[in-house]
Amino acid sequence: MVEKLLEYQEVDRSLKSIEEELRKSDEFKKYAQAVKFLKTVTESKAQIESKATSLLSSMQALEAKLKQLNEDKNEFGEIKDIENEDTLAFLKKKSQELSKQCALLETEIEKLTKEMTELLRSYKELMDKTKLMLAQQDENKEKYEKLSKDKAKEKDAINKKLEKIAKDIPEEYLNKYKEKRKDSKFPIIYEIQGKHCSACGTELSQLALSRIKTEKIIECENCRRLVFIKE
Numbered sequence: 400m401v402e403k404l405l406e407y408q409e410v411d412r413s414l415k416s417i418e419e420e421l422r423k424s425d426e427f428k429k430y431a432q433a434v435k436f437l438k439t440v441t442e443s444k445a446q447i448e449s450k451a452t453s454l455l456s457s458m459q460a461l462e463a464k465l466k467q468l469n470e471d472k473n474e475f476g477e478i479k480d481i482e483n484e485d486t487l488a489f490l491k492k493k494s495q496e497l498s499k500q501c502a503l504l505e506t507e508i509e510k511l512t513k514e515m516t517e518l519l520r521s522y523k524e525l526m527d528k529t530k531l532m533l534a535q536q537d538e539n540k541e542k543y544e545k546l547s548k549d550k551a552k553e554k555d556a557i558n559k560k561l562e563k564i565a566k567d568i569p570e571e572y573l574n575k576y577k578e579k580r581k582d583s584k585f586p587i588i589y590e591i592q593g594k595h596c597s598a599c600g601t602e603l604s605q606l607a608l609s610r611i612k613t614e615k616i617i618e619c620e621n622c623r624r625l626v627f628i629k630e
């Protein structure tokens with residue numbers, strides 16, 4: 400049974416290498432890159448929009464404050480005919496304070512304006528890149544599909560061979576193999592040498608060694624590949 404599974408793996412190796420070749424192709428990489436980027440666009444857009452909302456409301460608050468200060472300043476300017484020196488000094492001081500506050504606010508508004516411009520720039524950048532990535536996605540999807548189609552015949556032939564071999568392998572073991580095949584690791588099944596997994600070199604526990612006597616093929620406790628003892 401193990402022999403058959405090893406034979407299966409040998410044939411499967413060429414299927415795996417076609418899959419690898421496709422996955423490593425420029426077309427696939429560019430397609431995957433575009434898909435990955437496009438998945439983040441909604442989130443990035445939402446972040447920019449929420450930042451814009453908060454900048455806008457800060458701006459409105461600052462502008463209202465500035466308006467109020469300017470009105471206060473004007474009121475002070477209208478007070479005339481005061482002879483008391485202390486009152487005059489107080490009013491002068493107050494007016495200076497107001498001017499200072501106005502200047503500070505204007506600086507803050509300027510800073511906020513810059514932030515808004517920057518945010519707008521990053522929004523435009525995001526939109527431009529999205530457009531590019533959509534085109535990259537479409538173009539490479541098509542190219543990759545063509546590439547896969549070119550390999551389809553070869554893959555079909557291998558799959559037929561695999562099906563034939565699979566008939567002699569108990570389903571339980573074949574399923575274990577197929578489950579592992581979904582991972583990127585290959586080969587999947589390894590012989591135990593002495594008490595060690597020949598994939599990762601870990602010594603198997605007593606429990607694993609006794610399980611293997613009945614189950615024939617088990618998972619290595621360390622690398623999770625399938626291991627067996629040669630009969």
Ligand SMILES: [Zn+2]
Pocket residue numbers: 596597598599600601619620621622623624
């Ligand atoms: Zn291992």
